[in-house]
Amino acid sequence: MPLHPILVLDQVIDDYRNYIRTEFRAKDPALNAAPELDRPRFLAQEPFFQAHRPFRSGKAWPDLPLDPRLARAMTARTGGAPAYLHQSAAIEELCSPTARPVVVTTGTGSGKTECFLLPVIQNAIEDVARFRQPGLTAILVYPMNALANDQLLRIEQYLEESGFQGAVTVAKYDRGTTQAQREDLRRKPPHILLTNYMMLEYLLVRPADRDGIFANHRCRFLVLDEVHTYRGTLGSNIALLVRRLRTHLQRARQDWRTEVSPHDAPYRFPTLVPVGTSATIKSVSEEAISRQEALRRRDAAVQDFFARLTGVEPATIQVIGEEVEEVQTPPEAQYALQPPAGVSVDVNDSESVHQALCTLAGIDQATPLAEAARQCRLLWDLHHWLIRQPLSITDLVDRVRQTIPGRTDAPLDAVYHEVATALIAGAALPDGTPGALRLRSHRFIRGGWQFHRCLNPACGRLYPLGEAQCSTCGYQTAPLHLCRNCGADYLQLAGDPLEGPLHPFRSGVDEVEWMLYEPSRFETTFADEESEDEPEEETPRARNRRQRNANVPTQMRRRPVLHGSFDPRTLSFSANRTDYPLEVILAPARIRCLCCGGTAGSRNVVAPLSIGTSAALKVLGEGLLGALDLAHRTFTGHDGKERLLIFCDSRQDAAHQARFITFASRYDRMRRNLVRLLEQEGPLTIQRAVELLADRGVRERDNPHVPEAPRQRLSLEERERIRAWEEAPVLDELALSASYRATLINLGLVGVVYEGLHEVVQESGSKVAEALDIDLPALEHLCRCLLDEIRMRGALSRPMLRYHPQHTSCPR
Ligand SMILES: [Zn+2]
């Protein structure tokens, strides 16, 4: 089943909603339901869509000025398809003897790399044929190492496929280049050198490297990849770097074949041609101007930028952008007379897609599918509108109502339904059907949740991004906290309650916090536990108060716990219980829950209800990978690995997200495997569970310590390492971080049984029970609670828990 760009994202967002609900393990059922999560556009904004059109074709590979073997390799790679027009143009320009500087500015997936890689390889091939001598012919500079690694691999593949590996040499100069490798590079400079701007700087200031690598060079190309990243200070640095590089190249040692024929001179001492690549550049306010004018302005802006970066004449710079196929609306295409109502599309059923298109075009249902798509004018209009810029459904509805005479007065909802149906049906058409929409969908999904709740008990609305004031009732809001143990909710306030009104806690401000807890909301819990021999004269309310106060310490962290009443409108507190409408307890810390009495070792048991961007990113990423897996599973030759590209704000952020995903995925993997295992095998000891998890890891080759090459027997040490890697997260889940919100035990997926506890209590517990004045089942329960507490503090008899994390025997 192909990936449907609209429905897949809807599914991923649904999964995300479920994930957030899992985090919401609140005691109060009203909070658990969190109806806000179902409000439209709460989790994600309206989708934006963009239609992809095929790039316009250029020349066939063999017709380009490339070596026939290279052209053949490219033809095989593209399955016989010609080069794109922009590739064709760039290759012809750069392979010509009078090549001018080029900037390729095309979108992702446009084969931008080939625009410069093929001329660079072609030039090196010709150099080899002409001189048979090591020497630089091109320097490729990338902003990031990852890009250089990726492209080194690609160049090597092209050389191999065209039979030039070994003849044309290519090397990387980066932080990973060893002293010995640098020595080699100095002795025998590669034809093509890949580096990043930091390392190019080092190369220029290391005289031995510079002199050796630049000696007798025939450097024709300087490629600067992703030039749009070189702005501001970095741009100035790069501009100076390029000028210094050029000077060094001009002064490089040339002591081999300095006397060449006039014919060979331009190849022996070529002019350096700078080449840049960039993401698609759009000039501002394209709406008001013609396409020609927009292109002219874009070119001028790019020329100006690249000229300043590389010091060449702006007018000589060739800017090559992408050209897409035109859309021709068939003349007979039309809209239905009225926006059709109640059309539902099942994208897995081609008949349903077919009927939807006939209805949208207002034509006979017997019209064949391809013809129905041809006649559906809305489909073609969507192509026209979405090819230029991303638009939301609301934007598209506006366009339909503005431009289609029959829709001017049509109800908004009806047109919305019409457009949404056309998008879903159009994207479900098989590739190659005229009118099939190849959509890119963009969704903005909220992460970085910091839930606040309205202080008004009668309202209690949730605000996911810490909005300060309730838009429904006008009361203030405060950060919402939940007990990790029982789910009781608290609101976080600050100030001095005995001096004057409090105010909502603000993060980043150093203030004294007070956790507002409303015990009466959870009274029923206590009423359930009441015993029958209570003194008769006590009122139920007083009894409840006495019971819950039994749980409440008088102070925490050496500050008093305050009982009294509270006014949610003014945030005033009084130690007198009847001054204000709300009976409350103010806790000065979050180390113990006032509702259940629970603690969490040295951590706070009451924690803010917030979900970081990393967690959101991980959930969304997993959803997308799952969808890709489903879509690709049936493809022949698919390696079963899905790729997802995640862009981050900065290198630091990328490293942080990668760490988080790796870390969290290891736990999720363990959770899935452990639950599956227990379902199959029934109760297991920790030791046995770890063994079986390790066996599975070996069998499925899903453990980083399983050796690359499959082997019959693993050494004892290997087996131990595999087991340790499986065991660490299991122990963490059962023993060390056992109080985290979403552990297997807290989610109710796995229970812990203490083997033999029942027997021990039955055999030898009667004395203790008698002394405590409780019966044997109660004693067993008490023992279990104590054992739970011991377990959650990590006091298990497992060798792994004896060591400090830094200890060598502690698994990575
Ligand atoms: Zn409110």
Ligand SMILES: [Zn+2]
């Ligand atoms: Zn609690």
